[in-house]
Amino acid sequence: MISKILIANRGEIAVRIMRTCKKLGISSVAVYSEGDKAAPFVQMADESYLLGPARVNESYLNVDRILDIAKRCGADAIHPGYGFLSENGSFAEKCEASGITFIGPTSQVMEMMGSKIEARKAMKTANIPIVPGTEDAVHSKEEAIEVAKSIGYPIMLKASAGGGGIGMQVVHSDEELLKAFENNAKRAESFFGDGAMFLEKKIDHARHIEIQILADKFGNAVHLFERECSIQRRNQKVVEEAPSPFLSETTRQRMGKAAVNAAKALGYTNAGTIEFLVDANENYYFLEMNTRIQVEHPITEEITGIDIVAEQINIANGNSLSLKQEDLTIKGHAIEARIYAEDPNTFFPSPGHITVFDIPKGENIRLESAVTSDYQVTPFYDPMISKLIVKGNTRQEAIQLLIHTLEKTKVEGIKTNIPLLLEIAQHHEYQAGNTTTSFIVDYLRPLKRK
Known part of the structure; x- marks a missing residue:
């Protein structure tokens, strides 16, 4: 059984994984760069080790250094989070060769899905529609x-x-x-x-809708319904929600079944996400598969009550799935807003010293954060600094809670995209559920953000 997990990542996802480790009685190990030595995740871990300089190729992408630390500290598993080495088949293979459990799929499946060309071929073989x-x-x-x-x-x-x-x-x-x-x-x-x-x-007026799946080594697989991730800027997600305000129940079931069938056809294990483009007539087409936990996984957790990280660890321990499809239901509506350290008009990063970071707490408000007040945002990493997740009994309840929370949020010292997030949430087209991948370009000022 896994007793100590090294988290080969940083920021809010490292904090998120550590929280589940603590709940399960598993020791957590942080690795960090010189740029992150004062970061909250470093202090939260049971043990912390310096990787190297701030640049990612000298720290968070340094496979040999990460594996050396894992061996020296006695970690029996590595959780890669998302980004960095999370979809690197070679890294997963080296973990396996070192006798360290990689919390994710096998290196072979990861490499297949890591090539979008090979992934398209695999999905076509599994009779999943492709673009x-x-x-x-x-x-x-x-x-x-x-x-x-x-x-x-x-x-x-x-x-x-x-x-x-x-x-x-x-x-x-x-x-x-x-x-x-x-x-x-x-x-x-x-x-x-x-x-x-x-x-x-290119499918015009498409929606980006993804299906969360979990699968074990015994051939069991389930889906945890869908997430709508259509609100994007420059092909990167900004606001996600679950369930989709667009899908009919019939299409929801068809897409969920297709995702499960694909996972089984691949011999997939652990958590993964199959992403689709969906047109105005609810025709869906395979886009890609992410062989890791997603940034937006909290909204699925909120509507299902499932701790996805805990399920990942359970599967990595060699256990069968603890979930059955017929027992899974959707409860309420959840929205995630990604808070970026960036200019809300140009999308250019805005590193600097955060003097005030204050997001209201309350019922049905969840914050996954990498920062605090008196924190230095460096230019070395992705500018996402926090994720605000809200839940309501209905979509409208969730939207109103999101607006209220964003209006009360205070971040000083750097620019953030909070004005953009408010503009999205307050827009009548968003509130009506008319969200496609071109939403920001189509509806929001200034200069159509092209």
């Missing part, structure tokens, strides 16, 4: 233009190994594609070590 696009990597601008003409503009140019919107761009013409192809391929090579690109048809 029309290329079957293999596109290696030149000329080949890309030929394929784009056959698919029809607009298209999405994507990095096969990408994530977080990196290496992704909407393209409307041959001229745009010529400019975009090399830039995105170079960016993908820089971020992921893989510049392979592929093309998909």
